[in-house]
Amino acid sequence: MKFRSASVSVTSSPAATIPPKRFSMRVAEWLLDSPRLGENPNVKHFAGHLLKQPAREGVVAAQARLGQLMCRECGNARDRRIGQDLLRQAARAGDRRAQRELGLVED
Template sequence: MKFRTATSSVARSNTPPKRFSLRIAVWLLDNPHLGAKPSIKQVAGHLLKQPARQGVVLAQSRLGQLMCRDCGSSRDQRIGQELLRQAARAGDRVAQQELSKIED
C-alpha cells in the first residue's frame, strides 16, 4: 500500500516536460482547423506560459504573438510585447518582425 501512495504522489508532483507542452501548443496553433478557435488559443496560451517563463525563446515568441493579436486588454498586450522583445533579443526572426509591425 505504501508503494502505491509513494508512486501516485510522485506521479502527481511531476509536471509534463516543457518540450511536450511546447510541441502541443505549437501544433494546436499551427493546425488550420483548430488554431483559429478562441478556446484552442486559450489552451495553447496556457501551455506556452511555463516554457516562456523559463526562457524558451519559441514559447516567448508564440505566446507574445498570441497575446498581442488576440487579447483585448492593454495589460495582456504589454505583456505580449515584452515577451516578443525578449524573444527578439534572443534572435528570433519572427518575433523581431512582429515587434516591428507593432511598433510602426
C-alpha cells in the first residue's frame, strides 16, 4: 500500500501561531518568575537552555535574562564571563535590568 505525502497547505503551520523564540522566552520567564519553580536548579538550567537561542539571535530581553542567570547561578569563571558579555550587549541595547545588573556585577 502506498501512502501519499501530505500537501504543503496541510503541513504548513498557521500564520497566527507565536514564533518559537517568543514562546520559549515566555516559558523561560514564567519558570524563572514562578516563586516555587524559580528556585529549583534544574528549572533554572532548563530556562537557561530555552533562553540560549533567542539570546544568540539578538533578542535583548533574552540576553539580559540569560546573562543575569549565568552571572548569579554559574559556578565557573567562563560562564560568568559569558553572562557579563550578554549583559553588556543587552545594556548597550538599552535594557534597564541589564544596566542595573551590570552595575552590580562590575562594582
